[in-house]
Amino acid sequence: MKLLVWFGALPALAVAAPVLPQVEQAVRAHWLAHAEDLGWKAPEVSVKLGSRAPANLQCASPVAVDLGDARHPTRMPLKVSCPDTPGWTHGFVARVTLEAEVLVSAGAIAAGKALTAADVRPERRDVTQMADALGIADEAVGQSSRRALREGQVLQARLLNKAVLVKRGAAVRIVARQGGVSVENAGESLQAGSLGELVRVRNTASGKTLSARVVDEGVVEPAE
Secondary structure: OEEEOOOOOOOOOOOOOOHHHHHHHHHHHHHHHHHHHHOOEEEEEEEEEOOOOOOOOOOOOOOEEEOOOOOOOOOEEEEEEOOOOOOOEEEEEEEEEEEEEEEEEOOOEOOOOEOOHHHEEEEEEEOOOOOOEOOOHHHHOOEEEOOOEOOOOEOEHHHEEEOEEEOOOOEEEEEEEEOOEEEEEEEEEOOOEEOOOEEEEEEOOOOOEEEEEEEEOOEEEEOO
């Protein structure tokens, strides 16, 4: 990923120092966008560059910053180039620390348990080593934990799965709604499914098989 970042007016430089704030700004912008995507509240991003450009580097234009593999904040290899000077490139390594208000478990949570709103709470944490931490409750509620979670543990995307609300071979309620009227039939699910997924179910009374969408635990709605 390449970013052109303008940092004030950039005349021809006698020293490279003005280039560094542009690099830091590009890295910070990347992680602030990441924080927004995950719903982190009040994120703080601290950037340190592990190397410095030689003092004789000059660039009269905004530098291009190639963030490369930007998934790991603790070590981000960067490549910086000057658009108006062919061959002008320099490598940096950025080390980033991240802090924000994210979601943590409100209590101990057993493996496989579907999370409810009461199971999560916001808390300010250092999430440098947890870049997939969740910040939006609606994205955590309804998912299940892959393993047991302790109280106060940061909820990370990698630790959660969509909860299975309908099990294969289990009895389900087939609820058809139209014009404010609902009709309910008993059925059997032929597939396991999570919230919003389509599964094949058999109507117990008619024996017919249909496609239905999982809307709640043990409840489906016809999708056809």
